[in-house]
Amino acid sequence: MNASDAPTVIDGIEWVRPRPARADYRNDLVLALVLAAATAASVVLYRITGWGADAPWWGSVIWVAAMNLPLAARRRWPEIVALVASVAFILGGMAEVGEALFSNIALFIAIYTVGAWGRNRLRANIVRGVIVAGMFTWLFWGLIVGSIAPDQLPEMSREGVLSPYVAFGLINVLTNLLYFGGAWYFGDSAYRSARSRVELEQRTAELAAERERTRVQAVAIERLRIARELHDVVAHHVSVIGVQAGAARRVLAKRPDAAAAALSAIESSAREAVDELHGLLGTLRGTDADGPPSASLDGLADEPAQTSTSTRGLDRIDELVAESTAAGLPTTLAVVGEPGNASPVIGLSAYRIAQEALTNVRKHGGAGATADVRVRWSDAAVELEVANTGAAPSPARADADGGTAGLGQLGMRERVAAVGGTIELGPRARGGYLVRATFPLRRGEAVRP
Known part of the structure; x- marks a missing residue:
């Protein structure tokens, strides 16, 4: 198994590609009907040319249906659809139905879907391996039989190490390698892309959650800082006011001047406390009058100079x-x-x-x-x-x-x-x-x- 095929664990559970949506099923049904119609038209054209004319019409109709209609369920049961399409493809070749264009497209899509939508990766690899092995066995068997049967492709000589017939066989092998290799590779690529999208969505959700936690933490830290400021401001000024008020009360009758001085100190301390509280309230409201109050809390911990109390040092x-x-x-x-x-x-x-x-x-x-x-x-x-x-x-x-x-x-x-x-x-x-x-x-x- 390649590293890219390793199981992906998301939220503690090994990821399995989810079932397709209803729209996907509708699209697959349309694809199956279009390919069936195209294959039927191709069979008619091939029969007109004489290729496959010996096959009965009813056999061609059954083969067209078996070759294409299962594709409507290709993303629901990809392994079964691929096996049915493979068997129908081989039977059509053996019965000489006479269609080699759209049937190849249908088979390619079926094998591709096993890689792209197979929910069990081991089963997907086994099914594709069986299909590819069966197809190459059939290919090699046909080439071997053709090499000893002169009536098949009589215009191609069998003599020599690299005879025309051997060259024909190599071309067929290379073509099938590209065909099945491409279906296998692109199917796995589609599966990996879907898995990567889910991983990206998970990371995006985690980052969003982390940003939210950081924002909440920043707000909590700022509230703690403001609570500290409030405590210091209120405790200091209230204690000064209390001391001065007591002094004013004791000397009010005998020493009016001293009482006036104490009351003046009370007034000064009260004004200072009010100024500092206004600064803290301005911090709570934020500097942007158009935004919500909480919008300015996230960055306040890094900007102490915005409050009036920050001028004290x-x-x-x-x-x-x-x-x-x-x-x-x-x-x-x-x-x-x-x-x-x-x-x-x-x-x-x-x-x-x-x-x-x-x-x-x-x-x-x-x-x-x-x-x-x-x-x-x-x-x-x-x-x-x-x-x-x-x-x-x-x-x-x-x-x-x-x-x-x-x-x-x-x-x-x-x-x-x-x-x-x-x-x-x-x-x-x-x-x-x-x-x-x-x-x-x-x-x-x-x-x-």
């Missing part, structure tokens, strides 16, 4: 420090080394991690807590460190706050992992809590903790 951490100090948490900032070229994704991730860390200090650090923010630059990486002197958030306190501390730390880890960095989270030995994130500046370079 390492260069704006000083604003976070000032805002944290104004909200009642004394915070210092130290930058070590020469600032390098950090990508917008790294800048935004570092900004959000610092924002979340300071928010957690305000929520869980307690009274008297302070925070230190350090940014260390090197040739290969940038390190962000946020340390505080307050109390570390306990699991019970995080649960009491609705689990925001847990979600915030999860968001930090996801942001760092997305750019190939590392992060350390945990209590310090001398008290307080430490958040240290390291981001690689060179793409694809791993960061050692």
Whole structure:
């Protein structure tokens, strides 16, 4: 068996060519009737010339029907049709019906169909082998009988190694080799083409399914990113507003100026939160007003600069420090080394991690807590460190706050992992809590903790 004839497994099942459609059966019936009419006309013409005139008319009619009409079922039972056509062809030759044109076409189609539509390849090969062997046996028998019967083709000499009769026999053998070889080859080619089409359709369906899975995954990743952004924005600004509102309430009667300053900070923080939320909503709606909202989600993970929050980076951490100090948490900032070229994704991730860390200090650090923010630059990486002197958030306190501390730390880890960095989270030995994130500046370079 050739490699091209090897069984094709599709969806775990060996592929078998399906039955033809109703239209195929109608076409085969038309073909059989046309060939029967053409063969009948050819028989009449041959009889007029004197070839096959000795055969009875009724015998010719039966032979024409047996030779052509079974072709109407050639794609339903290809092996049976080919055997019937072969037997009819041999009987017609032996009875000297006298037709050698359309009968050869009908036999060729029958053998071709076995290769093209045989659902069992072993049976198809056996049937074709039997037919070809029988035809060549008949051919060689006729040539041998003719070589010893001078009354057959008396004008051809039998003398010599390559006599005219031998040349005639070689021409017949070569013609039959081309005839049956062509029917066999083109039948197998048609079968392989049908199988290749099915394989191509299967691969196309698999690629379409993979594209759909990728699209769904991209949407899920983008939704997760937006959820992280919402958490960071809301948690930060709400905590600032809460602290400032408490301060304003305590000094409202005795120190109106301080209360006004706190209310001003609340207003500023609220406006900033609204601006960032507008940016996130714009991301959700997409940039194309004419398209559906979901149409823009597929590519958002690769285009963080489209959102308004992407303008926040390492260069704006000083604003976070000032805002944290104004909200009642004394915070210092130290930058070590020469600032390098950090990508917008790294800048935004570092900004959000610092924002979340300071928010957690305000929520869980307690009274008297302070925070230190350090940014260390090197040739290969940038390190962000946020340390505080307050109390570390306990699991019970995080649960009491609705689990925001847990979600915030999860968001930090996801942001760092997305750019190939590392992060350390945990209590310090001398008290307080430490958040240290390291981001690689060179793409694809791993960061050692």
